[in-house]
Amino acid sequence: MTEIRNYTMNFGPQHPAAHGVLRVVMELDGEVIQRVDPHIGLLHRGTEKLAETKPFNQSIGYMDRLDYVSMMCSEHGYVRAIEKLLGVTAPIRAQYIRVMFDEITRILSHLLWLGAHALDVGAMTVFLYCFREREDLIDCYEAVSGARMHATYYRPGGVYRDLPDSMPQYETAKGHKEKNAARLNEQRQGSLLDFIAAFTERFDACVDDYETLLTDNRIWKQRTVDIGVVNKERALQLGFSGPMLRGSGVEWDLRKKQPYAVYDKIDFDIPVGVNGDSYDRYLVRIEEFRQSNRIIRQCIDWLRNNPGPVMLDNNKLTAPRRETMKRDMESLIHHFKLFTEGYCVPEGEVYAAIEAPKGEFGIYMISDGANKPYRVKIRAPGFAHLGALDEMSKGHMIADMVAIIGTQDIVFGEIDR
Amino acid sequence: MGETLVSLWNLVPGWMQIGIYSLIKITIIVAPLMLAVAYLTWLERKVIGAIQIRIGPNRVGGGWGLGQPIADALKLLFKEIIIPSNANRFLFIIAPVLSITPALAAWAVVPFTDSLVLANIDASLLYILALTSMGVYGVIIAGWASNSKYAFIGAMRSAAQIVAYEIAMGFALVGVLMVAGSLNLREIVLHQQGGFWQWYFLPLLPLFVVYFVSGVAETNRAPFDVAEGESEIVAGFHVEYSGMTFAIFFLAEYANMILIAALTVLMFLGGWLSPFPFAPFTWIPPLFWFLGKTVFVLLFFLWFRATFPRYRYDQIMRLGWKVFIPVTLVWITVIGVARFFTPFGSFFT
Numbered sequence: 001m002t003e004i005r006n007y008t009m010n011f012g013p014q015h016p017a018a019h020g021v022l023r024v025v026m027e028l029d030g031e032v033i034q035r036v037d038p039h040i041g042l043l044h045r046g047t048e049k050l051a052e053t054k055p056f057n058q059s060i061g062y063m064d065r066l067d068y069v070s071m072m073c074s075e076h077g078y079v080r081a082i083e084k085l086l087g088v089t090a091p092i093r094a095q096y097i098r099v100m101f102d103e104i105t106r107i108l109s110h111l112l113w114l115g116a117h118a119l120d121v122g123a124m125t126v127f128l129y130c131f132r133e134r135e136d137l138i139d140c141y142e143a144v145s146g147a148r149m150h151a152t153y154y155r156p157g158g159v160y161r162d163l164p165d166s167m168p169q170y171e172t173a174k175g176h177k178e179k180n181a182a183r184l185n186e187q188r189q190g191s192l193l194d195f196i197a198a199f200t201e202r203f204d205a206c207v208d209d210y211e212t213l214l215t216d217n218r219i220w221k222q223r224t225v226d227i228g229v230v231n232k233e234r235a236l237q238l239g240f241s242g243p244m245l246r247g248s249g250v251e252w253d254l255r256k257k258q259p260y261a262v263y264d265k266i267d268f269d270i271p272v273g274v275n276g277d278s279y280d281r282y283l284v285r286i287e288e289f290r291q292s293n294r295i296i297r298q299c300i301d302w303l304r305n306n307p308g309p310v311m312l313d314n315n316k317l318t319a320p321r322r323e324t325m326k327r328d329m330e331s332l333i334h335h336f337k338l339f340t341e342g343y344c345v346p347e348g349e350v351y352a353a354i355e356a357p358k359g360e361f362g363i364y365m366i367s368d369g370a371n372k373p374y375r376v377k378i379r380a381p382g383f384a385h386l387g388a389l390d391e392m393s394k395g396h397m398i399a400d401m402v403a404i405i406g407t408q409d410i411v412f413g414e415i416d417r
Numbered sequence: 418m419g420e421t422l423v424s425l426w427n428l429v430p431g432w433m434q435i436g437i438y439s440l441i442k443i444t445i446i447v448a449p450l451m452l453a454v455a456y457l458t459w460l461e462r463k464v465i466g467a468i469q470i471r472i473g474p475n476r477v478g479g480g481w482g483l484g485q486p487i488a489d490a491l492k493l494l495f496k497e498i499i500i501p502s503n504a505n506r507f508l509f510i511i512a513p514v515l516s517i518t519p520a521l522a523a524w525a526v527v528p529f530t531d532s533l534v535l536a537n538i539d540a541s542l543l544y545i546l547a548l549t550s551m552g553v554y555g556v557i558i559a560g561w562a563s564n565s566k567y568a569f570i571g572a573m574r575s576a577a578q579i580v581a582y583e584i585a586m587g588f589a590l591v592g593v594l595m596v597a598g599s600l601n602l603r604e605i606v607l608h609q610q611g612g613f614w615q616w617y618f619l620p621l622l623p624l625f626v627v628y629f630v631s632g633v634a635e636t637n638r639a640p641f642d643v644a645e646g647e648s649e650i651v652a653g654f655h656v657e658y659s660g661m662t663f664a665i666f667f668l669a670e671y672a673n674m675i676l677i678a679a680l681t682v683l684m685f686l687g688g689w690l691s692p693f694p695f696a697p698f699t700w701i702p703p704l705f706w707f708l709g710k711t712v713f714v715l716l717f718f719l720w721f722r723a724t725f726p727r728y729r730y731d732q733i734m735r736l737g738w739k740v741f742i743p744v745t746l747v748w749i750t751v752i753g754v755a756r757f758f759t760p761f762g763s764f765f766t
Contacts, residue, residue, distance in 0.1 A: 122727025
């Protein structure tokens with residue numbers, strides 16, 4: 001009798017559920033997974049090295065491209081590291097704007113996660129519902145920075161500009177009738193804050209919609225309950241963070257435990273799971289939708305009543321106003337210096353972390369006193385999560401591994417960097 | 418002129434006359450069926466589009482995208498058929514044929530109205546059962562012949578799934594047989610005369626549900642589409658197929674869907690009978706009722722696909738073996754006992 005051997009199978013990088021460029025080599029016994037071996041590096045762009053070759057403020061755009069579904073959160077991490085080294089703090093209004101956009105980003109990222117996760121498990125309608133709401137939030141990005149994804153909106157010393165008083169409008173085009181444009185523009189008559197406020201009003205009902213499709217759905221529960229269980233201790237040992245850690249029952253959130261920006265002035269709760277399975281992580285993230293919505297509402301209230309500067313008035317660090325440059329020689333020189341050689345940052349090293357949608361996003365930066373960082377190390381939450389793929393999917397079936405990749409919320413931009 | 422044609426026709430030998438007649442009849446059934454398959458894909462995209470707040474096809478052939486299925490068919494016709502280098506060429510080509518033949522052949526015994534049926538054979542229910550279970554050979558052979566691990570997994574899943582659901586389906590049909598007392602589909606429908614409360618879906622409610630869900634599983638439709646499981650094994654058994662060979666699998670899947678819907682209508686929803694056996698409703702031609710009910714059942718297929726996540730392969734097995742088969746067995750016993758030992762027997766006739 002011949003010995004029955006396990007067989008290996010390639011999963012990705014060209015696979016509909018590979019979340020970009022994940023390649024997994026699976027060792028299978030029938031359909032049961034014996035070992036999975038994730039291969040990374042197919043999206044490596046050398047962000048860390050690139051950041052070492054550019055003045056400090058010119059690498060913000062690279063941070064957008066790390067986790068390309070939570071753009072502004074990565075910017076926040078990087079900008080905070082520079083500010084910490086420089087010893088400056090952004091004006092309070094800028095910090096509220098940052099918190100608001102961090103939470104908008106969290107919703108953006110979680111919406112993509114929910115859509116992709118549901119699609120991995122086979123429910124395709126949720127995906128399109130999620131993208132309906134994403135569209136509105138991406139419009140907020142556009143209104144505030146001009147770019148729909150890679151915003152480069154946070155700058156050392158504040159944010160690029162104050163929130164606009166008007167929203168961009170839809171125009172009519174061939175196949176896009178006036179009635180359509182008018183319907184879409186209805187929400188966009190007031191300022192950006194009005195638009196976001198209207199969004200927060202309807203968003204809770206949208207989350208209810210997603211929940212009707214999934215939360216109590218028998219098939220959804222069969223596919224997620226007890227799948228990819230990680231207990232408290234293991235989650236900590238594996239270096240999990242964010243919803244992956246909270247799903248396992250560890251109450252850890254940098255927004256509460258090491259408050260940055262103005263999170264200490266804002267009222268919100270941290271949802272925590274019990275069993276550490278895919279379903280708990282799903283519930284945690286669903287609750288984070290609602291909590292983020294709550295935070296955004298508080299920020300809107302504060303921002304409506306407290307006008308003020310959004311950028312430090314220090315031209316060694318921040319660009320001078322355009323109109324002063326036309327008349328003022330000093331401003332022109334500042335502008336020239338700032339955009340050619342940048343600024344020098346005092347010697348030292350710093351670690352600045354923020355609670356990105358996927359977990360702890362940290363920047364470890366060493367400065368040798370020059371205008372470029374000596375070393376930038378990016379701590380991406382997804383990397384640690386992907387490392388646990390083998391442990392989480394051992395003994396499950398192929399279909400479960402797909403669900404586990406979904407629940408880990410893998411984005412390759414940050415893992416490969 | 419007419420006389421010469423008749424005399425020419427009489428020159429044709431008898432067996433050939435029958436053959437020509439049958440061919441014409443087959444064309445009359447298959448051509449609209451193919452058209453229905455094409456427009457079912459259109460309907461699916463429109464309906465799911467509406468569910469998912471999208472528009473669906475709206476470019477080809479006017480604002481409703483009515484030319485889309487034709488354009489898709491043409492595209493697939495002109496695409497190259499790629500045969501993987503280590504595939505078994507013969508089986509690779511024969512597999513799609515094996516999967517579409519039973520899907521079309523089963524239509525021979527489907528009575529569209531009281532008189533409109535190609536072959537009104539006595540054991541048509543048995544014939545249907547035999548043919549619908551043949552379709553899986555196409556899937557299994559396709560998966561095996563492709564020489565691809567993904568396709569092979571798809572084929573194995575499909576084989577296991579069919580065994581489980583074929584039994585549940587068979588038992589559900591036993592219930593119909595017990596109540597109607599006939600294996601002939603036309604007789605089964607005629608037994609349901611007298612308004613929708615006489616249709617079999619009421620006394621056979623559990624069997625009706627089991628049959629319909631098994632039908633969804635049998636046609637490899639979501640949420641039971643593990644054999645192709647887009648997000649797991651890419652396209653499962655037909656991952657290596659392209660062009661017309663792929664199109665034929667596609668046609669077979671949709672023809673099977675329509676077949677299952679039509680059979681559900683015939684056995685549980687009164688076939689071509691109108692839901693109310695009195696005036697305004699009986700004016701409407703029976704063919705309309707039959708087609709209308711079939712489309713109604715088909716909409717459920719589409720609705721399921723848009724709403725449910727996919728089952729895992731072992732969960733499908735559990736549902737088939739541990740839920741559906743016991744349910745059908747229990748209900749068959751209930752019918753038998755009720756008919757012969759209790760005064761409620763008339764409910765089950």
